[in-house]
Amino acid sequence: MSDTTVAAHATAQVAAQDWMSTQLADHRAVAEAAERLLPDVRRVGEALIAAFSGGGILYTFGNGGSAADAQHFTGEVIGHYKRDRRPLPAVTLSTDTTTMTCIANDYAFDDIFARQVEALAKPADVVAAFTTSGRSANIVTALEAARKAGATTVLFGGGDGGPALAHADLALLVPSSTTPRIQEMHTFMLHAISEMIDGWADGDEDYA
Template identity: 75%
Template sequence: MSDWLDTQLDTHIRVAEDATDLLDDVRAVGAVLIRAFADGGTLYTFGNGGSAADAQHFTGELIGHYKRDRRPLPAVTLTTDATVSTCIANDYAFEDVFSRQVEALVGPGDVVAAFTTSGRSANIVRGLTAARATGATTLLFAGGDGGASLALADHVLLAPSTQTPRIQELHTFLLHALSEMLDAWAAGEEPS
């Protein structure tokens, strides 16, 4: 009989295998981001909890580098300024933490990427709603059915799971795959 750890690994492997259906979507999202960066746009990311960490991870790979020495790519994570986030949460509401920042910073030609396991958090939904109102392209990294955020995304990378750990594990793979594409493009190379 397998123990809990075997079960966790088996579930991870099944989700990863089911994610092969997302590969064309990953390529399409990579092309959208390349076009945005080529045209002078910026990527803005956000999420809650572990998804905020994924949003920051993606931004770090783009501003720093993934594997190659190349120019930094313009990316901002909206959860990294505790002063701004707590000011908005206090003066307005936690649900407005991302939408207020999007309204202040984002414009047409930019891309806004929300990382979420359920797609149901009010601050995620409001952030994507604000992004659409600015004319930005919206991208959703989510799981399950994508929740209310699904209808607000121009491009969706939906993990085939409803389990938070499996969704976040797949989000890490997806952000790394996109980082490889963008890193290679910025260096004038082919992804490897």
């Protein structure tokens, strides 16, 4: 390897490290700003505990990376977060490709979550949408359908919440317009809520 190649490689490594340091600094700044949302995070946890206490079900959905966050949340609820406790009912509406493509083909892509919500959601349930912009039509229509069904609606969003905010009973809006930062905070939030659910299901009086 020539001296020129070695120097270029070293320069690239330094540039990559600088870029990662910048990203980490941005993450810290958003996390610090998001601290003001902690009372709202607790309220979402309390709403879910109330729903499970009354026989309700958690329904989640999202697009792309937010679909993964939605599925992550239901995994923590049905399985467990840290404590060994009873399973709780949760369903992700963005994982059944047969149902979603049927709805998209026969009706519209905007209806892939809303039609499922119309079929499943009841007043005792919680319907939670994960979205970084709050502007996807399939998210907005699904929250609107959940409201009509009488379910409690939760928005895991970012920025100003977009049009989806108008249909949310509870909203956790990460103070950022950057998709990765919003999703990182959504993961923290769903973990914090899962901690509350674990504690309640395990009989911990701090979460009763």
